Amino acid sequence: MNAVKEIKNGQYIWAVVTDDGVPTHGEVMAVNGVVKMRSLRTARLYEVEPSAVSVRPPVTVGQTVWAIVTADNVPTEGVVDSITDAGIVLKSKRTGKTYDVPDGDIHFTASNAWNYATQRRASARQQMGTQRRTPVKTICDGFSVINDGDWTWIEFGEKPDEVTRTAIKNAFQAQWSKKRQMWYIKAEIKAEAIKAVLTAPQEHQPEAPDSVRLECAGQAVMVTHDRDWTWLSFEVAPPQSVIERLADKFGARWSRRRAAWYITETVEFEALAALFA
Numbered sequence: 001m002n003a004v005k006e007i008k009n010g011q012y013i014w015a016v017v018t019d020d021g022v023p024t025h026g027e028v029m030a031v032n033g034v035v036k037m038r039s040l041r042t043a044r045l046y047e048v049e050p051s052a053v054s055v056r057p058p059v060t061v062g063q064t065v066w067a068i069v070t071a072d073n074v075p076t077e078g079v080v081d082s083i084t085d086a087g088i089v090l091k092s093k094r095t096g097k098t099y100d101v102p103d104g105d106i107h108f109t110a111s112n113a114w115n116y117a118t119q120r121r122a123s124a125r126q127q128m129g130t131q132r133r134t135p136v137k138t139i140c141d142g143f144s145v146i147n148d149g150d151w152t153w154i155e156f157g158e159k160p161d162e163v164t165r166t167a168i169k170n171a172f173q174a175q176w177s178k179k180r181q182m183w184y185i186k187a188e189i190k191a192e193a194i195k196a197v198l199t200a201p202q203e204h205q206p207e208a209p210d211s212v213r214l215e216c217a218g219q220a221v222m223v224t225h226d227r228d229w230t231w232l233s234f235e236v237a238p239p240q241s242v243i244e245r246l247a248d249k250f251g252a253r254w255s256r257r258r259a260a261w262y263i264t265e266t267v268e269f270e271a272l273a274a275l276f277a
Contacts, residue, residue, distance in 0.1 A: 007031050007050060012104065014054045017046040021251065022108045023058050041112055057106045059088060064228065065106050066113035069099035074172065074187060075113035094171065114173055117187060118150070138191035143198070145191035146182075154183040154194060164198060171197045212269045216242055216276040223272055230263040231255075232272070245275055 007013065011028045015037060018024060026037040026046070034047045059065060063080045067090055070076060078090040078099075087102040107113035135148040143160075146153040154168065168174040172185045172194070210225040217239050224231040232252070243261075246252035250263045 007035055007053060011055070013037060014057050015046070015048045015052050017048060018042065020109075022112070025057070025104060025106075041115075057103050059083065059106065065090065065108055066110055067099070067101040067105050067107060068113065068117055069101060070095070074189060074193070075107070075110065075117055077110065110173060114186065140191060140195050143194075145189075145194055147188055147190075150186070150188055152185040152187060152189040152194075153177075153180070154185070156183075167197050168194070214269065214273050214276060221276070223269055225266055228264070228266055230265065230267045230272075231258065232261040232263075233259070234261075242276065249275065 007028055009028055009030065012025065013028055013035070014023050014025055015035075016023050017026075017037065017039060018041075022041075024037075024039045024041050024046075026039040026041075028035055029038050029045065030036040031050075035050055035053055036045055037048055037053075038045050059080050061080050061082060064077065065080060065088075066075050066077055068075050069078075069090065069092065076090070076092045076094050076099075078092040078094075081089040081091045081098055083089075084100070087100060088106060089098050090101045091098045107116060135146055138145045138147075142158070143154055143156045146155065152172075154174065156164075160168075168183060168185075172187070172189055174183045174185050176182075177184050212223050214221050214223055216234065219238070220235050221238070222233040224233070230250075232246070243252070246261060246263070250265070250267055252261045252263050254260075255262050
């Protein structure tokens, strides 16, 4: 991040302050050798070195980020098409259109964007003094949509297939309720928007993982690109020096569930081959 020569109280800045490495947008509360920033994401106070502060979000052209750009108030995943004086131009993966997004509305993870959307709806509801509305049920072909306040429930006539489940999870962050035996979305989504996703499931199918077999320290390692993540499966435990290089350069971590190392970005096979050489 670019160093900031002069930082003032009340100014909004960006800095990495949490262990997940996600840049945080926050307000400067005090400047005394270090910058004390209150995160808009966690509401906590952090001390940050001035050299680690940026007045603009640390984005680059081609990077994937999240923002709320459509009237349905659903966070959109998109790619930074260009950077403007006050924000970015985002190309939505959901609509294919481009949108102007101000700096303060840029989010680096889906969960941050959905949390922001929920907070914004709660704030708007408080300002308008709206009361709880009666749930509205819309019957569609093969499923029903129940709009209950700020939540949306999807009830299928039969158990949905994997393509359908993947579609609603990718598009709306839908989750399964064992108690109610229905899918739910922590946002108010119109039945038309859900129907549009489910009537064109081929557009929301995950891409097949792309794998290459490389060699590291005389042993084979299978490298897989699965969506935006990179997975590394070693036939035998790699040398400690290799683990340290992966962690230092790419932030690699160990997954006990898959018994493999993973990197939360797409790393080219050539870059890994050079690292293993």
